[in-house]
Amino acid sequence: MSKGFRTVTLFLALFVFISFFGCAKKNSLPMVVMSGWGGDPKVNQWITEELAPFVEKTAGVKLQWSPMNIDEILAKLEHEKQAGVTGTIDVVWINGENFRYAKANGLLHESFLETLPNARAYLDLDDKKNCYDFGLPTDGSESPWGRAQFIFAADTEKVPHPPKNARELKTFLEANPGAFTYPESDDFVASAFLRTLVYDIAGYDAIKDVPADYDAIARVIAPVLDYLNAIEPLLWRKGATYPKTVAQLDELFQDGTIYITMDYNSYKSYAQVNEGLWPLSARTFVWDSGTPSNTHFLAIPENSAAKEAALKVIDAALSPGMQASKAKLSGWGDAPVIDFSRLTETEKALFNTNATGLNPAAYRSLLADEELAAHAMPELSGDVVVIIEKLWQERVLLR
Numbered sequence: 001m002s003k004g005f006r007t008v009t010l011f012l013a014l015f016v017f018i019s020f021f022g023c024a025k026k027n028s029l030p031m032v033v034m035s036g037w038g039g040d041p042k043v044n045q046w047i048t049e050e051l052a053p054f055v056e057k058t059a060g061v062k063l064q065w066s067p068m069n070i071d072e073i074l075a076k077l078e079h080e081k082q083a084g085v086t087g088t089i090d091v092v093w094i095n096g097e098n099f100r101y102a103k104a105n106g107l108l109h110e111s112f113l114e115t116l117p118n119a120r121a122y123l124d125l126d127d128k129k130n131c132y133d134f135g136l137p138t139d140g141s142e143s144p145w146g147r148a149q150f151i152f153a154a155d156t157e158k159v160p161h162p163p164k165n166a167r168e169l170k171t172f173l174e175a176n177p178g179a180f181t182y183p184e185s186d187d188f189v190a191s192a193f194l195r196t197l198v199y200d201i202a203g204y205d206a207i208k209d210v211p212a213d214y215d216a217i218a219r220v221i222a223p224v225l226d227y228l229n230a231i232e233p234l235l236w237r238k239g240a241t242y243p244k245t246v247a248q249l250d251e252l253f254q255d256g257t258i259y260i261t262m263d264y265n266s267y268k269s270y271a272q273v274n275e276g277l278w279p280l281s282a283r284t285f286v287w288d289s290g291t292p293s294n295t296h297f298l299a300i301p302e303n304s305a306a307k308e309a310a311l312k313v314i315d316a317a318l319s320p321g322m323q324a325s326k327a328k329l330s331g332w333g334d335a336p337v338i339d340f341s342r343l344t345e346t347e348k349a350l351f352n353t354n355a356t357g358l359n360p361a362a363y364r365s366l367l368a369d370e371e372l373a374a375h376a377m378p379e380l381s382g383d384v385v386v387i388i389e390k391l392w393q394e395r396v397l398l399r
Contacts, residue, residue: 029056029060029061029062030060030061030062030306030308030309031061031062031064031306031309032055032061032062032063032064032090032091032306032309032310032312032313033064033066033088033089033090033091033306034047034063034064034065034066034089034090034091034092034093034313035065035066035067035068035073035089035091035092035093036067036068036070036073036092036093036094037067037069037070037093038065038067038068039067040332042331042332042333043332043334044065044067045331045332046325046326046331046332047063047065048065050322050325050326050331051063051313051316051317051322051326052064052065054316054319054321054322054325055312055313055316058316058319059309059312059313059315059316060312061309061312061313063313066089070093070094070098073089073092073094074098074101074102074107076088076089077089077092077102077107077301077303078105078107080303081106081107081302081303085303086303086305087301087302087303087304087305089301089304090300090301090304090305090306090307090309090310090313091298091299091300091304091310091313091314092298092299092300092301093145093296093297093298094142094296094297094298094299095133095134095142095294095295095296095297096133096134096294096382097134097382099133099134099136099138099141099142099297099299100133100134100136102299103136103138103139103141106302107301107302108141108142108299108300108301108302109141109299109300109301109302109304109307110139110140110141110302111139111140111141112140112141112143112300112311112314113125113131113138113140113141113142113143114140115311116143116311116314116315116318117315118315118316118318118319119143119315119318121342122318122319122320122323122338122339122342122343123144123318123337123338123339124339124342127339128208128378129144129147129293129295129337129376129377129378130144130295130337132378132379133295133297134294134379134380134381134382135208135378135379135380135381135382135384136381138297141299142297142298142299143297143298143299143314143317143318144295144296144297144318144337145295145296145297145298145314145317145318145337146295146296146326146334146335146336146337147293147294147295147296147334147335147336147337147373147376148264148265148266148293148294148296148335149264149266149286149291149292149293149335149372149375149376150189150192150193150195150196150262150263150264150266150286150291150292150293151262151263151264151265151266151268151269151284151285151286151291151367151372152260152261152262152284152285152286152287153253153260153261153262153263153268153269153272153278153282153283153284153285153365154259154260154282154283154285155253155256155259155260155278155279155281155282156281156282156283157279157281158176158179158256158259158281159172159176159259159260162260162283162285163260163287164285164287164288165200165287165288165289166197166200166201166227166287169231170227170230170231170234172260173231173234173235174234176259177233177234177238178234178235178236178237178238178257178258179236179258179259179260180234180235180236180258180259180260181235181236181237181239181242181243181249181252181258182235182242182243182249182262183242183243183244183245183246183248183249184242184243184244184393184397185388185389185390185392185393185397186389186393187243187244187245187246188246188264189246189249189262189263189264190242190246191385191388191389192262192264192291192292193262194224194388194389194392195292195379195380195385195388196287196289196290196291196292197224197227197228198220198221198224198388199287199289199290199291199292199377200287200289201223201224201227202220202221202223202224203289204289204290204377204378206220207220207221207380207384208378208380210384212381212383212384212386212387213387214387214390214391217384217387217388217391218387218391221388221391225391225392225395225396228392228396229395229396229399232396236252236257236258242397246261246262246263249261249262250272250277253278254277254278264292266284266335266366266367266372267329267333267335267366268284269282269283269284269362269365269366270329270333270358270359270362270363270365270366271362272365273359273361273362273365274358274359274362278365280361280365282365283364283365283367284365284366284367285367286367286371286372286375287375288375289377290375290376290377291375291376291377292377292378292379292380293376293377293378293379294379295337298313298314298317300314318337318338320338320343320347320350321350323336323337323338324336324350324351324353327351327369328353329358329363330356330357330358335369335372335373336351336369336373339373340369340370340373340374348370351369351370
């Protein structure tokens with residue numbers, strides 16, 4: 001074999017090698033493993049059938065959904081950190097005390113939120129709902145993803161003009177004694193009702209920075225406790241007893257005993273009306289001063305080896321298309337976090353398709369996402385909430 005022929009052969013072989021492996025590398029997409037609670041089939045389906053294809057198409061990232069309980073996720077992150085190994089989770093669904101724990105123990109990638117194009121475009125980054133997680137500053141270590149919000153629901157045949165503040169509620173009760181009550185404060189929804197009153201009567205600014213001190217909290221919410229004692233004789237059974245749970249409250253609403261109920265699920269009325277449990281005249285409403293809302297977030301473990309790809313996934317989840325898709329009641333039905341005032345008319349129209357294929361009568365019971373978002377207020381820290389609940393028990397229930 002001549003020297004020239006060998007040279008050409010080697011060149012061709014090298015060309016084929018580079019072409020094959022170069023193309024293979026070019027065509028392989030980075031993989032991101034996302035973990036979080038997987039107890040709802042609709043959530044799992046939305047992530048795998050809506051978010052994952054969107055991320056692959058628009059960001060060039062393969063998204064693998066690996067559901068597990070948050071305590072398992074935190075244990076895994078801690079174990080990997082102690083072992084000094086590369087992480088096996090790249091995006092985690094998290095909020096509340098779990099975020100507080102992960103942040104305090106250095107388990108999360110920090111200060112990434114403002115680097116996301118969709119966060120800058122569609123979020124108010126100074127809004128405490130987006131940068132505080134149950135009273136704890138996030139410092140950009142997690143990105144808002146979805147929101148739950150406290151709402152009221154009224155039978156508008158009996159309450160044509162639902163009360164929009166504490167003063168109007170008292171006026172309603174004076175005209176309709178026994179037509180309203182609320183559960184005891186250790187019920188999650190009832191606790192949110194107490195905070196709604198605090199925001200309306202005392203003001204959010206008066207409570208948001210108060211330390212978790214019994215006497216300090218008592219001073220701030222004293223007018224709220226006075227109000228609750230004043231309306232107690234006007235409540236169902238004259239306030240001699242309170243429902244233990246929101247489920248019991250709903251039973252009173254369903255049978256027409258009371259005319260107004262409440263929940264921490266802003267979309268609850270759709271299912272209740274659709275299933276014939278609530279009247280067709282039921283309508284969701286909020287107070288002018290706002291109602292508590294809690295945000296659930298996406299974060300990136302510090303030991304992730306795919307941080308850049310994870311950022312693309314989180315950014316995609318904030319896009320108007322994915323926020324609208326996630327809000328559809330035919331699917332997950334999770335409230336959006338983006339600021340509607342920043343959307344174009346075309347982007348706003350994405351949210352108008354939520355009624356497609358739904359029961360129109362039940363859909364009319366809902367409040368528009370834009371209206372909810374305009375009245376969503378941040379949550380207080382958990383230790384402050386506990387004190388408010390205790391003060392209600394001591395100074396209203398047991399007085």
